Amino acid sequence: MTKTALITGATGGIGRAFTAELHRRGYQVIITGRSTEKLTELSQTVTGGAAQIVAADLATPEGIGTLVDVIRSNPLDILVNNAGFGTHGSFAELDLQRELEQATVNMTALLTATHQALRSMTARRTGAILNIASVAGFQPLPYMATYGASKAFVDKFSLAVGAEARTSGVLVTSVNPGPVDTQFFDVVGSDAVNIGRALSPEQVVASAMTAVDKRRSRVVVPRAFHAVEAITRVLPASLMARAASIVSGR
Numbered sequence: 528m529t530k531t532a533l534i535t536g537a538t539g540g541i542g543r544a545f546t547a548e549l550h551r552r553g554y555q556v557i558i559t560g561r562s563t564e565k566l567t568e569l570s571q572t573v574t575g576g577a578a579q580i581v582a583a584d585l586a587t588p589e590g591i592g593t594l595v596d597v598i599r600s601n602p603l604d605i606l607v608n609n610a611g612f613g614t615h616g617s618f619a620e621l622d623l624q625r626e627l628e629q630a631t632v633n634m635t636a637l638l639t640a641t642h643q644a645l646r647s648m649t650a651r652r653t654g655a656i657l658n659i660a661s662v663a664g665f666q667p668l669p670y671m672a673t674y675g676a677s678k679a680f681v682d683k684f685s686l687a688v689g690a691e692a693r694t695s696g697v698l699v700t701s702v703n704p705g706p707v708d709t710q711f712f713d714v715v716g717s718d719a720v721n722i723g724r725a726l727s728p729e730q731v732v733a734s735a736m737t738a739v740d741k742r743r744s745r746v747v748v749p750r751a752f753h754a755v756e757a758i759t760r761v762l763p764a765s766l767m768a769r770a771a772s773i774v775s776g777r
């Protein structure tokens with residue numbers, strides 16, 4: 528029987544690579560983003576028109592409702608909660624509406640989709656949920672405060688829910704990439720935290736899919752960021768915040 532995968536943020540760099548890989552693996556893919564035009568191009572170019580398109584703005588309750596309806600009516604084998612964006616600047620000076628939208632896309636939409644998918648997957652005792660976090664969540668991140676905190680939420684939330692789901696046959700994996708070569712930093716409007724050599728989206732997807740194949744609950748890619756995380760565990764969080772601001776405040 529054909530398996531089904533849904534990818535949010537499919538029109539971006541990492542989402543496009545997930546779409547290509549899951550289509551290559553024989554999944555019926557459902558792709559979401561805000562633009563029907565971009566989704567149509569993606570479906571045509573990457574899946575030969577086979578992908579099912581769902582346009583939804585995940586910063587809105589209506590868009591999240593649309594996503595829930597799609598998950599409810601399509602029993603998923605894989606859900607990739609990938610849609611997300613960041614902002615850069617001093618929190619008090621950033622547009623509050625945009626920060627709230629960021630929190631909604633990065634956390635509320637992911638939480639809601641995970642809830643809906645997990646119920647269905649648990650009942651069928653099969654499935655995997657990949658939640659895209661970030662190394663940006665490893666420490667408090669001044670000047671990207673909402674983004675860093677949202678990704679820390681994704682990581683901790685996914686690990687906790689994954690531990691609950693362990694005996695149900697459902698895998699929940701937290702994927703934590705370092706900088707990736709996508710439009711992400713253009714949307715952020717700053718290169719401040721674009722540190723080190725950027726990964727390709729395909730490298731992120733390869734690591735994430737290896738985790739699915741090997742039933743791993745957490746991915747950090749590249750692995751060198753494990754060392755960064757180890758340092759954040761030793762130093763006081765307040766000191767880490769000040770140290771991080773030297774990089775992120777540029």
Ligand SMILES: NC(=O)c1ccc[n+]([C@@H]2O[C@H](COP(=O)([O-])OP(=O)(O)OC[C@H]3O[C@@H](n4cnc5c(N)ncnc54)[C@H](OP(=O)(O)O)[C@@H]3O)[C@@H](O)[C@H]2O)c1
Binds near residue numbers: 712
């Ligand atoms: N690039 C990096 O360095 C990096 C590192 C670690 C983690 N990540 C995470 O990886 C994920 C994918 O990012 P990317 O690097 O591929 O960036 P990207 O190319 O900018 O893609 C972002 C995706 O999110 C979607 N999106 C943004 N706002 C949305 C909204 N309101 N409603 C629905 N969809 C929305 C975009 O869709 P439309 O704009 O077409 O609607 C797009 O498909 C994000 O969660 C990001 O935080 C990225």
